[in-house]
Amino acid sequence: MVRLNNLCKTYGTTKAIEDISFEVNENEIFGLIGPDGAGKTTIMQIVATLLVPDSGIAEVCGMEVNANFKALRKHIGYMPGKFSLYPDLSIEENIEFFAALFGTTVQENYHLVSDIYSQIEPFKDRPAGKLSGGMKQKLALSCALIHKPKLLILDEPTTGVDAVSRKEFWGMLKNLQKKGISILVSTPYMDEAALCDRVALMQSGKILQIDTPQAVVNSFNEVLYAVTSDKVYKMKEYLKHSNYCKNVHLFGQEVHVTLNTGVIDNVVTELKNTGFSNVEIKPINPTVEDCFMKLMVQ
Amino acid sequence: MERFQDIDKADSTVIWVKNMTKKFGKFVANDNLTFSVEKGEIFGFLGANGAGKTTAIRILCGLLSPTSGEAYVAGYDVYKQSEKIKQSIGYMSQKFSLYDDLNMMENIRFFGGIYGLDKKTIEQRTNELIEKFGMQDMQKKLIKDIPLGWKQKIAFSIAVLHKPKVVFLDEPTGGVDPITRRQFWDLINETAEMGITVFVTTHYMDEAEYCNRVSIMSEGKIIELGKPKDLKEKHQVNSIDELFFKVARNVNY
Numbered sequence: 001m002v003r004l005n006n007l008c009k010t011y012g013t014t015k016a017i018e019d020i021s022f023e024v025n026e027n028e029i030f031g032l033i034g035p036d037g038a039g040k041t042t043i044m045q046i047v048a049t050l051l052v053p054d055s056g057i058a059e060v061c062g063m064e065v066n067a068n069f070k071a072l073r074k075h076i077g078y079m080p081g082k083f084s085l086y087p088d089l090s091i092e093e094n095i096e097f098f099a100a101l102f103g104t105t106v107q108e109n110y111h112l113v114s115d116i117y118s119q120i121e122p123f124k125d126r127p128a129g130k131l132s133g134g135m136k137q138k139l140a141l142s143c144a145l146i147h148k149p150k151l152l153i154l155d156e157p158t159t160g161v162d163a164v165s166r167k168e169f170w171g172m173l174k175n176l177q178k179k180g181i182s183i184l185v186s187t188p189y190m191d192e193a194a195l196c197d198r199v200a201l202m203q204s205g206k207i208l209q210i211d212t213p214q215a216v217v218n219s220f221n222e223v224l225y226a227v228t229s230d231k232v233y234k235m236k237e238y239l240k241h242s243n244y245c246k247n248v249h250l251f252g253q254e255v256h257v258t259l260n261t262g263v264i265d266n267v268v269t270e271l272k273n274t275g276f277s278n279v280e281i282k283p284i285n286p287t288v289e290d291c292f293m294k295l296m297v298q
Numbered sequence: 299m300e301r302f303q304d305i306d307k308a309d310s311t312v313i314w315v316k317n318m319t320k321k322f323g324k325f326v327a328n329d330n331l332t333f334s335v336e337k338g339e340i341f342g343f344l345g346a347n348g349a350g351k352t353t354a355i356r357i358l359c360g361l362l363s364p365t366s367g368e369a370y371v372a373g374y375d376v377y378k379q380s381e382k383i384k385q386s387i388g389y390m391s392q393k394f395s396l397y398d399d400l401n402m403m404e405n406i407r408f409f410g411g412i413y414g415l416d417k418k419t420i421e422q423r424t425n426e427l428i429e430k431f432g433m434q435d436m437q438k439k440l441i442k443d444i445p446l447g448w449k450q451k452i453a454f455s456i457a458v459l460h461k462p463k464v465v466f467l468d469e470p471t472g473g474v475d476p477i478t479r480r481q482f483w484d485l486i487n488e489t490a491e492m493g494i495t496v497f498v499t500t501h502y503m504d505e506a507e508y509c510n511r512v513s514i515m516s517e518g519k520i521i522e523l524g525k526p527k528d529l530k531e532k533h534q535v536n537s538i539d540e541l542f543f544k545v546a547r548n549v550n551y
Contacts, residue, residue: 014443035475036446133347160392160472162346162501163539164546188473189502203475204445233487233508250480252504252537253526293476 001026001151001182002047007056009042016042017205020056024151024184029177031196032186033288038202040186041081044155047184048078060151074102077149079140081156087129091120094128095143102147112179113142116172134165141172145181152176154185158192170195190289201292208295213288220286220294225264226254229276238274242267249293256290310337312464312495313358318367320353327353329518330367335464335511340486340496342506344538345515346546351499354515355466358497360384372463385413388457388494391468395453398442402433405441406456413460420459427455447478454485464495471502483508503539512538516546 002024009016017039024030032040045051046058049069058065060072085094095117099106110117120138123131128139137157144152154173158166170192173183185196193199194213201208201216209216229235236255239248244267246260257267264281271279313335320328327350335341345351356362358371360380369376372386396405403424410420428437431451441449450470458465467486471479483505490496490510498509506512507526514522522529522545526538535541 035478036473160347160469160501162546163503163542164346166501167543190476249477250483250508252507252539289476296475296477 001028001061002030002184003057003059004043004047005057007043007046007053007058009039009046009051009053015205017053020207022200022207022210024182025197027177027180027182028197029173029183029185029195031193031199032184032202033188033190033193033196033199033292034186034202035188037204039205040202041155042205044078044153044184044186047151048076048153049073050078074147075150077144077147077152079144079152079154079157081159083136083140085128085136085140085143088127090125090127091131091135091139092124094139095146098143099146104147106146109146109148112148112176113145115175116145117142133161137161137169145176150182152181152183154183156186156188158187158189166192190287190292193288199288201288201295203292203296208292216288216291217286220291222258223283224286224290225257225259225267225281226251226284227257227267227271227279227281228254229271229279231276235271235276238271238276239267242270244270247294247297249290251287251289256284256286311335312337312339312372313341313497314368314370315358316368318354318357318364318369320350320357320362321365326518328357328364331520333513333520333523335495335497337463337495338490338493339511340490340498340509342509342512343497343499343515344506344512344542344546345499349515349546350518351515352468355468355497355499358383359387359389359466386463388460388462388465389468390450390453390457390465390470392450392470392472393468396441396449396456399440401440402437402444402452405452406459409456410459415460423459427452430455447474447481450474451478451482451485454482454489458489458494461492462494464497465489467496467498469499469501471500471505479505503537503542506538506542514542514545521545 005021007020008018020043032043034040042051046053047060049065049072052066061075063072065072089097095106116138120135128136131139158169177183196213198212199216200210232253232255236248236250239245239255239257244259244262246258249256268279268281311334315334316332318328318331331354343351357364357369357376360376360383363377371383374382374386376383400408406424407420428434436444454470471482474482486496500506509526511525513520529541533541533544535544
């Protein structure tokens, strides 16, 4: 569906993306995972035919993006990170406008958006600028889908969205996938990587790793331990300076630790001798966030 | 006069809220909130989008008056002493932190000036910051050319430059990489140990675990309030993430 070869883009002296190559398969949910400044938006804008790379080739549906941008826009639905609909048009006017732009009607493709649009349809006369964040998002997604695109590009759709609503949004994406749509989506939330078929972990314009979430986790290649005690923050500070420990990161109520040397029993003894109580330690499966942090320091 | 006895304790109670309600027309954004936050505490203010967190924060920052009920911040009344409150607090968010087209030094001077710090104090705090972050190379760079993670750490330090009684952090780590996100929480812990109260909102549920106490808002009400450990035991869940899914609703989002 998407094929990128050696894409580069520079703004002034800042290299936004460097030598980016990957493919998105038909009917796949492909995630660009990384913090702000990783280059996610630049890649998406190139794929969406909105930005010309300095070098490299981007293809969508087998067509080179620059030469075929007009033809490709029929096949691409794009939801930018910033709300970009017309605030003084109503919900209904916005979706009808986008349908008309692409030479179709809301009725014709209603089946594609019905799950999402029906949630905001009761308020269809309300101006888009007066909607809550969640309603804006549902409208933007409906407008990006109304011309029945083959590829849906979503730039950080869940940023600033609470944990419950984020889960619901991913449910909607899974349903769209079942309808045959390929999805390129970006997110700074590492836990959302697990919901993609494949991910590219990105940092400062570069791809750190591309694979299925399971394979990313499998490549961690070290035993990871979760340590808990009655004073987790103080224990984290202590472990950071312990000779036994290599990488030490706070993870909610646990500290995730990999070992430099020795066995895990040494660490337990050390902690107990230092006065930490209720020390518990167990080997765990790493998360994508563990892997991301490991790749960052390498 | 229970309230005045409580205000006498303003030294240890930094935020004191009783039956606070805020209505916009017929819509009840904050419904009878009651809670207090102690000196040096890290207080997590959680809730789904649209639950009423932003309204409460705006009231506590002296930017909005409640419709009814009482609220005191740093010992000052939100109805009558909002200017005093503004001088006693720090604020930063993901959306607004520093001025992009000023460099770091200029930002420090600007905010220091606004908070009424004298030249000597500003210079001294600036040097402390540069040393702490090892930012010698960065001080003349425009903020827009500094990576987000750094920018947020600097913004936080500037938000507490005037040693406020409490600092409000509204999604301070949104979009920040996972290592810097954790360094940011190191800063939060240091600040709380200095006796500055930290009032923080976040969508990262792992960060909720780092708070001394958390509240969860839903439909304008506080539906849970307590230490993470106690709340998890009460609901028999393993994490705040699980608790959030169990109790938080997002009807207004």
